[in-house]
Each structure stands twice: as C-alpha cells, then as structure tokens.
Amino acid sequence: MAATQMSSTRCVIWFGNPGAREKVMLAADGWHVRTVLPQQPADIGMRGGDTVVGLIDFRTSSDSELERIGKLTAEHQHMPLFAITPANDGSHATPQHPLLAACRQQFPHPPDLKELLRGLQGLSNEVPRAASDDVLDTLLGESEVMLVMRATLRKYAPVDLPVLITGETGTGKEVAAHALHRLSARGGKPFQAINCGAIPSTLIQSELFGHERGAFTGASSRRLGLFETAHNGSVFLDEIGDLPLDAQTSLLRVLQEGTIERVGSNQPIAVDVRILAATHVDLERAVEEGRFRRDLYYRLNVLRLAMPPLRKRDGDIELLSRQFLRNFRTRHPTRARGYTHEARQAMERFPWPGNVRELLNRVQRAAITAEGELISSADLELNLPADGAQLSKARSHAERETLLSCLQQSQYNISACARLMKVSRVTIYRMCRKHQLELEALR
Ligand SMILES: Nc1ncnc2c1ncn2[C@@H]1O[C@H](COP(=O)(O)OP(=O)(O)OP(=O)(O)O)[C@@H](O)[C@H]1O
Ligand SMILES: [Mg+2]
The missing domain is CATH 3.40.50.300 (P-loop containing nucleotide triphosphate hydrolases)
Structure with a gap:
C-alpha cells in the first residue's frame, strides 16, 4: 500500500515544564512538544521543512534561567516566540523582561493556551491548518x-x-x-x-x-x-x-x-x-x-x-448541548436559546446510553417542543427518577420489552429484528443474553 507519511512536523519547544493538560492540548492540535529545561544544556536542533516555535514558560523560570533561555533563542532569531505567564490574563504580574517583549511581537498581551493555539496555527507549514x-x-x-x-x-x-x-x-x-x-x-x-x-x-x-x-x-x-x-x-x-x-x-x-x-x-x-x-x-x-x-x-x-462514552467526557455535555442548540437555531426557527439550570443538571446526571447521538436528538426535539426561551429537563424528556438504580432498572425493563416485541414482530428472525431496531445482529444476540431470552425456546 502507498506510503503516505506527512513530510513535515510541527514542534513546540517549551522552555520550562508544561502541565499534562497543556501537553495534551498541543498534541490534540497536532504539535509535538519538546521540553528544554533551562538549567540543562540543550541544543535546539531543527530539520528543514519543520515548523518550530519556542514557548517560554515565565511561570516557572527564574531570572537566571530566563537569561539562559535568551541565549539559546538568540541563536535562532527566526524562531517565533510565545509566552506563557503566571497570570495568563494579560495583567502585568510578570516582571518586564526583554524576552517577554520579543514574545509580544506575536501577541501584544500574553494569551491563554487556547488563544495561543490559534496563534500557532497561522505559523504551520504542514497541512493547511484551516x-x-x-x-x-x-x-x-x-x-x-x-x-x-x-x-x-x-x-x-x-x-x-x-x-x-x-x-x-x-x-x-x-x-x-x-x-x-x-x-x-x-x-x-x-x-x-x-x-x-x-x-x-x-x-x-x-x-x-x-x-x-x-x-x-x-x-x-x-x-x-x-x-x-x-x-x-x-x-x-x-x-x-x-x-x-x-x-x-x-x-x-x-x-x-x-x-x-x-x-x-x-x-x-x-x-x-x-x-x-x-x-x-x-x-x-x-x-x-x-x-x-x-x-x-x-x-x-x-x-x-x-471513542470515550459521553458520560466520561468531563464538561463536554454542556459544551455539546450549547453547540447543538446553536446549530439548530441557524437552520430552524425556535424560541429556545438556552437551558434551565435543572435541565443542565439533569443532562449531567443522565448516563447517555446513546451517547452524542442521543444528546443531539434530545436537544433537537426539545428545541422544537420547548415553549419558553429556556429548555427544561421535561423538554429533554429527562424527568426520570433521580435514583440511579431505579433509573437503570426502568431502562433495562423498557429495553427488554422493546426487544421482545420486535422479536415477535420479526418472527424471531435475528436479521429482521436487527433492521427493525436499527441495531446490528450482534447487538440483538447481546441483548438476548443480557435479558436471558432463549431464542430457541421462544421460537
Ligand atoms: N464529538 C462530537 N461532536 C459533534 N458531533 C458528534 C460528535 N460525536 C458524534 N457526533 C454526532 O453524533 C452522531 C453519531 O455519530 P456516529 O454516527 O459517528 O456514531 P457511531 O459511534 O458510529 O454510532 P453507532 O455505533 O451507532 O454506529 C452523528 O450525528 C455525529 O455527527
Ligand atoms: Mg456508526
């Protein structure tokens, strides 16, 4: 099969110690991270065609370390420099430093990591970032x-x-x-x-x-x-x-x-x-x-x-529900423009067995049926018993009933039942095992 390697890489040289989340955020955006600890001697190697940027961590670097970083970066005048500062909010918590001035050519105020990632995008000469x-x-x-x-x-x-x-x-x-x-x-x-x-x-x-x-x-x-x-x-x-x-x-x-x-x-x-x-x-x-x-x-x-289940994606239920509603509003007339507090809580509590698809469907349905400007948990049909055990019992019961009825309708033909329920045949077998339904006996 054809070799399809990308020709260049994008690398951030992080002068200091990035946190785990910072590393993963950069990696998710396609950047390799190389850390250079200022107290250790290091050489900044660069390969032609690669995009290399320097990121100076003012949060952890002492004055003497900044001096050493300055010497290292001076050898690579063309390398764009970015700053991460203690406050990260554009305040002047960081003492004035010539290196910071060099970084400010990219951003007048020290940006937060998200802004920074957007800034880095423009520099990449790999796959067009957009x-x-x-x-x-x-x-x-x-x-x-x-x-x-x-x-x-x-x-x-x-x-x-x-x-x-x-x-x-x-x-x-x-x-x-x-x-x-x-x-x-x-x-x-x-x-x-x-x-x-x-x-x-x-x-x-x-x-x-x-x-x-x-x-x-x-x-x-x-x-x-x-x-x-x-x-x-x-x-x-x-x-x-x-x-x-x-x-x-x-x-x-x-x-x-x-x-x-x-x-x-x-x-x-x-x-x-x-x-x-x-x-x-x-x-x-x-x-x-x-x-x-x-x-x-x-x-x-x-x-x-x-692919992680939605219930394991911390914070994403809120982000996705907002985005899905925003998308819906651009395409359809609806009064709904947000969620009530209890709707947001109900969404956080719900186990989302159908994951993102289920969230998308519930949001769209709620956006149509909601009468007010804020979608409630009832609009989302999430007014279920709050007790988790009761909830899963109710779901399991409903699943068993649906499965049985579909099996009957399809005369216990697995493929037909799978088509009816819009799931795979393997899922039907799995559900039968779970609910202890003996197909042979039922037939
Ligand atoms: N992270 C996400 N952000 C936005 N939309 C998403 C995301 N993940 C899934 N979706 C949307 O959710 C729906 C389901 O996604 P998809 O069909 O890829 O799931 P699936 O894992 O293949 O499901 P199945 O196992 O049932 O086939 C699609 O409409 C998709 O656009
Ligand atoms: Mg699929």
Whole structure:
C-alpha cells in the first residue's frame, strides 16, 4: 500500500515544564512538544521543512534561567516566540523582561493556551491548518479524554495502516473514521462506508468486492464493489464484528495481498485502500467464540482508537448541548436559546446510553417542543427518577420489552429484528443474553 507519511512536523519547544493538560492540548492540535529545561544544556536542533516555535514558560523560570533561555533563542532569531505567564490574563504580574517583549511581537498581551493555539496555527507549514481544523470540528469536546482521542487520531491519520475504532453506540466512530481519512494523504480520494451488520450475508461479498455478469441469479451486469470504487482512498467497515466468515477471508486477502476477486471471477484485481473498521462489540470475545477470524483480527487491530462514552467526557455535555442548540437555531426557527439550570443538571446526571447521538436528538426535539426561551429537563424528556438504580432498572425493563416485541414482530428472525431496531445482529444476540431470552425456546 502507498506510503503516505506527512513530510513535515510541527514542534513546540517549551522552555520550562508544561502541565499534562497543556501537553495534551498541543498534541490534540497536532504539535509535538519538546521540553528544554533551562538549567540543562540543550541544543535546539531543527530539520528543514519543520515548523518550530519556542514557548517560554515565565511561570516557572527564574531570572537566571530566563537569561539562559535568551541565549539559546538568540541563536535562532527566526524562531517565533510565545509566552506563557503566571497570570495568563494579560495583567502585568510578570516582571518586564526583554524576552517577554520579543514574545509580544506575536501577541501584544500574553494569551491563554487556547488563544495561543490559534496563534500557532497561522505559523504551520504542514497541512493547511484551516482544513484540518474543519475536519476536527466535527469531533467537538474539550475534555481530557477527547483531547487524548484527537491527539491519537492525528497521530494515526498519516500512517497508512488499518485503524480499529471502538466505542459505544453514538460516540462518533463514523465521524472519527471520516476525520482519519480526510487528515490522511488519501483525503482527496474516495471514502466508502458500509455497515456490515445491515447487509444480508448473501449480498455482502458482492457489495464489498463486486460481481461479474451472471455471477448469480439477478446479476444482469458487472458491478464494481466498494473496494474498487474506493481505490486510492479508504473503506470504512462499520460493525466489522458482523462480517460473515467467508467475507472475512476475502478481507484478509485484501490486507495480505492487496487484491480482491469479484464474485463470479477468480481474477485477482489489485486495490489500494486503507481499511478503517469500527465495532461496538467485544471483538476479542468474538474471536474466542470462533465468530471472528483471529488472523484478521490481528491484521485490523494494528492501531486502535477508543471513542470515550459521553458520560466520561468531563464538561463536554454542556459544551455539546450549547453547540447543538446553536446549530439548530441557524437552520430552524425556535424560541429556545438556552437551558434551565435543572435541565443542565439533569443532562449531567443522565448516563447517555446513546451517547452524542442521543444528546443531539434530545436537544433537537426539545428545541422544537420547548415553549419558553429556556429548555427544561421535561423538554429533554429527562424527568426520570433521580435514583440511579431505579433509573437503570426502568431502562433495562423498557429495553427488554422493546426487544421482545420486535422479536415477535420479526418472527424471531435475528436479521429482521436487527433492521427493525436499527441495531446490528450482534447487538440483538447481546441483548438476548443480557435479558436471558432463549431464542430457541421462544421460537
Ligand atoms: N464529538 C462530537 N461532536 C459533534 N458531533 C458528534 C460528535 N460525536 C458524534 N457526533 C454526532 O453524533 C452522531 C453519531 O455519530 P456516529 O454516527 O459517528 O456514531 P457511531 O459511534 O458510529 O454510532 P453507532 O455505533 O451507532 O454506529 C452523528 O450525528 C455525529 O455527527
Ligand atoms: Mg456508526
């Protein structure tokens, strides 16, 4: 497969000691951080084509250390300098220092880290920042776990290897796959997505690899599959755990040999695609149970991107709910312009089993139904028993009832039931196990 490494890196030389959050914020924005402790002798090596900026930490540096930093940076006159100061609010808590004046050429007042990151963007000579920014704007969130996730995504994007994206439903696995593609050198080429759980197993081979005319009844003409139409781009295989075993074998061939065979032909065709796969089921378990090929699992599981559940994203529920409402207001007339205090509290308490998708849906529905300017917890339909145990009991009961009713409607056919509930077949099996429903007995 094509080597698609980015040619240049972006590096911040941090004179001092960055905090863990500062490091992860920079990494999430695609910056490598190199720390230079002023008390230790150091040389600032620079590679042609890289973007290198200096960041002077006035919070931790003594006067004598600042002097040494001054000497080091003087050897690199062209290196842009930024300052982090104790107050970080533009006040004059930092004693006047010639180095600070040098930093102020970039910012008249010492900026906070977020402003600083925006300032750094303009300096990058890597992927145009505006473009990569747009891509990651689809994955909002400022919580630590999301910053780490975004930093990982940036690291993986340019490496031309498969990525396995894991996470609960609605956590943004598909959005992440698209971002990986767009940030990679394949970004301008096709991105083809398929939900392996939503296609009948008899059709999946033909969907993925295409078929020749007459390959099976109804195949009246040759048809290209997803892998051929995605040539030079990426294929996103959603719910990879649902891929039938024969299609798993064909997929292994793509990974090992870079070729496919259309159904009805044994002529290998070379394809150059990057495979991105997602699962919300435990693939390791599927391997143990013999439902998923171990060799394929190892091939796919090279780089792993874990999407955190919404309830673990500290502070992001508030940020996302505001943003979703703002977006909604630009497209639809609504009186709603914010949330009541108790609505915000209810959102914080709620476990969000459907994660970001559920939050988005509830906000949109509430924005339509709310009668006042502020959305209440009732508008969000979050007026549920406050007691956590009671809540999960109620949810579990509702889930069991829905599952039973859908199974009955689909005459206990798993695929039909999965389509009805808009989930994967694996999810149906998982829910049956969880609620101790014996399919054989029910049938
Ligand atoms: N961090 C985020 N910021 C903004 N929107 C998001 C974010 N994460 C997800 N979304 C939105 O939430 C919805 C669900 O995202 P997506 O389809 O990628 O989830 P998923 O993990 O693939 O879900 P499933 O497992 O059910 O397929 C989409 O509308 C997406 O745009
Ligand atoms: Mg998905």
